[in-house]
Amino acid sequence: MQLRLSNSRYALIGYVLSIALIYFFLTRTLLLVAAFPEADLSIIAFLKVYLLGVIYDLAFYGYALIPVTLYLLLVPERLWKTGLNRGFVRLAIFATIYGLGFILAAELLFWDEFSVRFNFISVDYLVYRREVTDNIRESYPLPLYLSAILLVTLFVYWLVVDKIKVALDVREPFRQRLTHAGGLMLLPVVSFLLVNQDLRELSNNSYQNELASNGPYQFIAAFKNNELDYYKFYQTLPDATAAALLQKEISAGEVTTSGFDIRRSIDNPGRERRLNIFLVMVESLSADYLQVFGNSERLTPNLDRLAADSMLFTNLYATGTRTTRGLEAVTLSIPPTPGRSIVKRVGHETNLWSIGNVLKSKGYDVRFIYGGRGYFENMNAFFAGNGYGIIDQSSTPDSEMGFTNAWGMADDDLYTQALKAADAAHQADQPFFFHLMTTTNHRPYTYPEGRIDMPSGSGRAGAVKYTDWAIGELLEKARNKPWFGDTLFVIVADHTSGSAGKVALPVSQYHIPMLIYSPQHIPAQRVTALASQIDVAPTLLALLNMDYESAFFGKNILTMRPADERALIGNYQKLGLYTGNRLSILSPKQRMTQQLNPTAADPLEISVTEPDTAIERDIAYYQGASYIYSQHLNAWEPPALAR
Template sequence: MQSRFANSRYSLIGYVLLIALAYFLVTRTLLVVMAFPEADLSIIAFIKTYFLGLIYDLAFYSYALIPVTLYLLLVPERIWQTRLNRGFVRLAIFATLYGLGFILAAELLFWDEFSVRFNFISVDYLVYRREVTDNIRESYPLPLYLGVIFVVTLFVYWLSRAKVKLALSVREPFRQRLAYAAGLLLLPLLSFLLVNQDLRELSTNSYQNELASNGPYQFIAAFKNNELDYYKFYKTLPDSKAASLLQKEISDGREAAPSFDIRRHIDNPGSERHLNIFLVMVESLSADFLGTFGNADHLTPNLDRLADQSMLFTRLYATGTRTTRGLEAVTLSIPPTPGRSIVKRVGHETNLWSLGNVLKQKGYDVEFIYGGRGYFENMNTFFAGNGYGIIDQSSTPDEEMRFTNAWGMADDDLYTQAIKAADTAYQANKPFFFHLMTTTNHRPYTYPDDRIDIPSGSGRPGAVKYTDWAIGDMIDKAKRKPWFKDTLFVIIADHTSGSAGKVALPVSKYHIPLLIYSPAHVAAQKVNTLSSQIDVAPTLLALLNMDYDSAFFGKNILAMQPEEERALIGNYQKLGLYAENRLSILSPKQRMTKQVNPDAPDPVETEVVATDADIERDIAYYQGASYIFSQHLNAWKYN
């Protein structure tokens, strides 16, 4: 049988399989080396990682061979023997080998950036090719990498040329080809039935789970699972109970009702103040970049100085790991629903209860001001549909952008546009709310020369220091404006610079800064309340003493009682609630776990039941968020 297979066209599948497994093995081994200190690989874990990895490798290959199997089956003998077919097959094999080399390099670079296999981020990168292609071109010596892959591919193909030649020369009747094809096409069916994402959950150490995966397989899985039905995949409570718990969480002493309709009237004491809001959301600004939070590299002298003069929130956490999650949380005050963020759910992302809509109703000039092109990540559609005007790179004259890179204009050019818009609003006698989103603190980490003492493009520290310089420069320029005195400058991150850790939701990797600077209106102080990005909108409105109707999940941080403190954090599938040094996690397949002291070197994780009070609190937030969004109960309605 072996000799018979060797004299079959289908031997090509076997040869390429061996090469592909070699590439996958090399990839996994290099990633093990890169992640070795964090992966905690014992001998048993090491064996499990490679064994499960092989299963995923074979599963991906079984799917990939479907079109190849059909081609080898259906091409008649008279065409198989032609020069055209032989040339096509050789080219296809060379392209496949080159693709394997490209995937190997891409996985290493992706891991270096995110410490995970391909996931939703890689899918997004495929969708937004212009920004991503420019970013890769500016970040890496692309011609060198592609050239090395080409040379290696030539060598591998040269080693396999005799086997390819033999397979191209065989004559094989259709009945024999059909027998092979029938057997091979059973493999993807078996993979579909037996292999899923659950297999890779071999450990509580997330690095081990990622190493046991296959990058291309994960890429396809990310396409399939970009949105998850909460009720189908997660543990639920009866809607009436979950609703009552959620109402209790968000209410201000009102009786908890068994309804998910959380719309209510917020009465903030004091006379309403129509102060301007200049909200700067900084790309990837982890709290631990700031000297205020213990960093000794002196990267943020301006932010550290502002922190001393501001209302500084020391225990605020991002809801997710992507820009769109931060935008969603601050704008809509909603927990992260499983799957992709609301910003990117085309057709369902507009006409929602947003901070912009509330302030627009109050007579504010409301603008989303972005350093890049706002079609990226569907941001323009999201903000335009929720009460905001749009200012972005595409609407900014070229001569007013002195420096741009793959992601957009430099931060100081962005602030120039925002200050110009503030001048226009002031002249029109309108208060303004501007939500800015920066781009510089992102690979390729390039910025204008002569701003700081770290060369452009040299890495994250330089980008952080330039980001800090640009904020300081913006504040200095704003101080010379007549609207400065009556403006709240709000500085917050969208997410941290990295969320990888030994556990699925490493709490410390979600810690971000929030400071509110307004010398004439906000006293310098530290607020140590545990809180979330979803609490930013209610807190800002409370600082303005504004009464308003609300469908927000968040609360005024300044009025929170100790028992109300919590942070909501998640990734694409795991949904967490952090409170009282405990992290409760909901996972697909209705799994529930709790970590005690999640910041410990080896946090203790235990399976829990739904009657656990922390888990029920966790379920109430996320079940409620999914229900409310799906039933449009947070749709903007103003009478």
């Protein structure tokens, strides 16, 4: 059926569609220019990107036009001609054009930060509007951007204003409107049946896949897929097989119990040392910022000096690309289950087997100390429900914060609060475990003036250097404390400063530093074993010679056999197991791939149809993590499981 919209109120949909397609085309083209060196576009790939891009653009528009189509259908003739309706329609079209301009600008800024289209990060940003709005306001000349969008919108609206008037003057009977509406409603139906996330996997080059996408469509898809059922979407093994493999993985080849219940007794040799642990998790501290890992900019002189006197872990990897993934891995010692992190799964994020609960049961003063407001990303609820007391920006008097930005207090003010809490615990004759989370190394990259030789707000390099300066100040002040000699200072990143790469899981973008400094107890050394953040908690407890009951997935890095070394890394959909010479990846729709030579600039990624030994290990970890979490087998006081 051919729809003749030129003499119909539905012509308005066609005009706005044309404008939307132009905006989406411009967005895709500008992003392509930004990503051109990495995208490796052949002529065929170029055509695929734009062809699939149009499909996604139309799919999004199809969903967006549903309420518009119904409005145009149901408004009767007598109301259509009224001034109120005319004003409403004109305002709606103007707002839509402005919104398209806003989306274009937002996509460019989002790409500049993350090198991807809208994804689950943008969903989180919608939820925590205060921090995000403040961050945008402090990072960008927002009035200038919004004014520029307004001027462009006025010009585009002027181009179509006469056509809008013609459509508003049309007399159209209900039967004709119904015919047009029925035809237009086929577009969202076809989109629902034929268009999904699979289409965008046109290449192993992640930049090509992102360019083919549509930002608003990706946003909606990310919102829907914040949690994924492992058994529904991923490759599985029989539960008995996966459980046996997992038991061997976590118990160094020795099966302790049947099924997925990994609870076991950990017997660390030696007399227990009730040392304090001062764990500083640093925002976005990539390994390659440190001179010890090859950086020549001298951004981290304090950390580089500290590395020479510490136990330095040179082959450690973050489990994910977001702060909550790092917090989850270090706290719970669990692989990154698909979808949103456990920290943000409200109602299912507490009473879990955490290092905080273990140390609290041993008499430790356990605190989570955060530079920002702990309601952000549900952090306070998560930590409070897993054995921790809370100190954050909200609980800190304004008089004790000399500088704040969108994300929270400056690092040196955060450390001042932590030192006060440590003094109080020492006076109470109580060992302490403090897990600190910094905020400074994050856009807008602002910090107190006069601390370093780079002006505040000048970029990430300055934020990294200030972060390093603050760590140096922390240790200088701590040296004068009576508890200093019996404290392990642990410095580790939550994730790296960027996760973009030609492949979906670029291993080099997960490499983070960790060092443990305690001159009276830990000799300076380098630990080269391949590991990830899930191994931090078991390693720290081993350094205390502490015996404990465990439901952790991680292992003591210091006693790992070479054959057991591995790092678990992922994003919210792809789940990887890195074993040194290859990266095995599980993806939705039961897909399995492997990267060969994964640390190379352009690793080879191949599809796999049958699991090999490495992929079976991968499945065992993630299938086991999903089962254990869903069945509450890692609950701090786990219920009896019906056998």
